[in-house]
Amino acid sequence: MALHEYTDEELMERFQDGNESAYLLIVERFKDRLFNFIYRFVNDADNAEDLVQDTLIKVYTHRHSYREIAKFSTWVYTIAGNLARTELRKRKRRATFSMSSLGIGEKDYEIPSEDESPTKDHEEAQTEQNVRYALGKLPLHFRTVIILRDVQELSYEEISKIMKIPLGTVKSRVNRARLRMQEILKNLDIKHGG
Amino acid sequence: MNCSDLRSRISELLDKETSYTDSQKFHLHLETCGDCSELYAGLEKTRITLASEPSKSLSADFMARLQERIRMDLAKGPTLWQQLTTPKVAGLSPMSLSGLVAATLSAIIIGVSLFQSEAAPLVAPPQSATGQLVPGGSAAQPASPLSRPVAIQSAVPDSLKQKSDSTRRDFSRQIKLVNRDRP
Numbered sequence: 001m002a003l004h005e006y007t008d009e010e011l012m013e014r015f016q017d018g019n020e021s022a023y024l025l026i027v028e029r030f031k032d033r034l035f036n037f038i039y040r041f042v043n044d045a046d047n048a049e050d051l052v053q054d055t056l057i058k059v060y061t062h063r064h065s066y067r068e069i070a071k072f073s074t075w076v077y078t079i080a081g082n083l084a085r086t087e088l089r090k091r092k093r094r095a096t097f098s099m100s101s102l103g104i105g106e107k108d109y110e111i112p113s114e115d116e117s118p119t120k121d122h123e124e125a126q127t128e129q130n131v132r133y134a135l136g137k138l139p140l141h142f143r144t145v146i147i148l149r150d151v152q153e154l155s156y157e158e159i160s161k162i163m164k165i166p167l168g169t170v171k172s173r174v175n176r177a178r179l180r181m182q183e184i185l186k187n188l189d190i191k192h193g194g
Numbered sequence: 195m196n197c198s199d200l201r202s203r204i205s206e207l208l209d210k211e212t213s214y215t216d217s218q219k220f221h222l223h224l225e226t227c228g229d230c231s232e233l234y235a236g237l238e239k240t241r242i243t244l245a246s247e248p249s250k251s252l253s254a255d256f257m258a259r260l261q262e263r264i265r266m267d268l269a270k271g272p273t274l275w276q277q278l279t280t281p282k283v284a285g286l287s288p289m290s291l292s293g294l295v296a297a298t299l300s301a302i303i304i305g306v307s308l309f310q311s312e313a314a315p316l317v318a319p320p321q322s323a324t325g326q327l328v329p330g331g332s333a334a335q336p337a338s339p340l341s342r343p344v345a346i347q348s349a350v351p352d353s354l355k356q357k358s359d360s361t362r363r364d365f366s367r368q369i370k371l372v373n374r375d376r377p
Contacts, residue, residue, distance in 0.1 A: 027260065035252050045250040052252070053260050060264055131243045150244040175205040182236050 008072035016063050023063075026072075027056055033152065034080050040147045041084035043136055051087060055080040074161050077152070081144065081162060088140065134184040142177035149174050195223045200230050208237055 003025055006014065014022035034055055039048035058079050059066075066075055135143060148159045156174070160167045200223050206212045207220045224231045253259075 027257070031252060031256065039250065040244075049252055049256065053256075053263060056260055057263055057267060061267060127239065127243050128246070131240055134240075135244070146244070150241050153245060171205065175202065178205055178208070178237055178240070179201060179233075181240060182233060185236065185240065 009068050012063070012066055012072050013068065016066070023060060026059065030073075030076055031056065034076070037077065037147060037152055038080055038084050040132075040135060040151050041081075041143065042087055043132065047087065051080070051083050054083050058083075070161070071158065073154075074158055077148070077154070077158075078162050081148075085140065085144075130185055130188055131181075133188065134181045137184050138177060138180060142173065142180055145170060145174045146177045146181065150178075195219045197223075197227060197230055200224075200227075201233070204230075204234065204237065207234070208241065 003011070003014070003019075003021060006022070006025075008026065008029065011022045011026050015026065031052060034052045035048055038051045038055075039045060042048050042051065055076065059076060066072070135146060138146065144163065145159060148154050148162065149156070154162075156167055156170050159174075160170045163170065165173075200207075200220060203212070203216075203220075207217065212220060224234055
């Protein structure tokens with residue numbers, strides 16, 4: 001069987017046995033998904049890319065910590081989520097000691113402008129910008145479930161394992177987070193006179 | 195079904211996790227309530243936007259930089275924790291390694307406690323019926339469970355025994371001085 005036909009868990013097993021090509025294939029499969037995941041957290045492409053690298057290096061160096069009892073994606077998202085949250089906490093600490101903290105709490109979450117994207121339909125670009133802003137305004141525990149559920153489209157069971165919280169809590173938290181996000185978007189529309 | 199009922203379970207509807215009967219009730223409410231209908235449409239739009247790819251993507255040299263970082267990481271060598279948790283360290287599993295570490299620590303703790311018991315006896319100095327300390331009276335006392343076994347005592351080097359004897363002599367001298375000063 002060719003390497004690309006293996007599941008993520010089987011690839012990880014090959015990698016644990018010393019097959020470096022299996023690792024490269026894992027990287028290929030996950031790098032864009034992880035970037036998308038982390039970027040939604042930190043809202044900074046360069047920072048997100050560094051964190052994707054950190055995640056994949058941890059997969060490399062801690063490969064023997066992974067046990068096949070868990071899905072590989074659960075394990076890798078847990079690593080990435082922890083790194084992203086640590087980064088946000090660091091930013092918050094830095095902001096506390098800087099004058100810029102008197103303005104917006106977190107970097108890059110500015111009120112979306114009316115700039116037109118040359119590659120996208122104006123309305124679509126505006127919606128994307130607003131959604132990114134609203135996501136950035138959510139408290140971290142709400143933001144995490146929204147990213148895992150609506151960006152990564154993971155199952156509630158998987159989110160429960162990644163976040164180490166009961167399934168019922170995940171469902172109610174997703175519901176509350178989605179409603180909170182709609183409130184933010186509604187207020188944004190009012191602000192822009194929409 | 196009212197607005198509050200729908201809002202508390204609107205994610206179920208969005209995720210298509212409701213039963214057929216509940217779904218009918220939800221949709222009936224949506225048809226009659228403008229606010230909830232607007233909310234549901236907003237939630238759907240947001241979810242579609244979130245699921246779409248971000249406009250930015252990884253840089254072209256991402257893989258090259260990752261490989262370089264891994265190469266540098268390997269050059270640094272494994273950390274102590276990695277050495278302990280990696281199964282193939284010296285052909286031992288992490289469990290056997292942790293067992294070895296535990297055994298070594300136990301041996302060190304036992305060794306240190308034995309040495310300390312040589313230098314300062316674990317049993318309190320014997321006392322007379324009047325509550326006075328009896329100098330050098332240990333021979334008259336019954337064997338204490340905390341007394342050291344003879345085999346261990348014989349294994350103690352002569353230099354340590356001499357040190358221990360001199361400690362006892364100092365201790366006896368101090369007790370004599372204390373008794374002499376009492377009224």
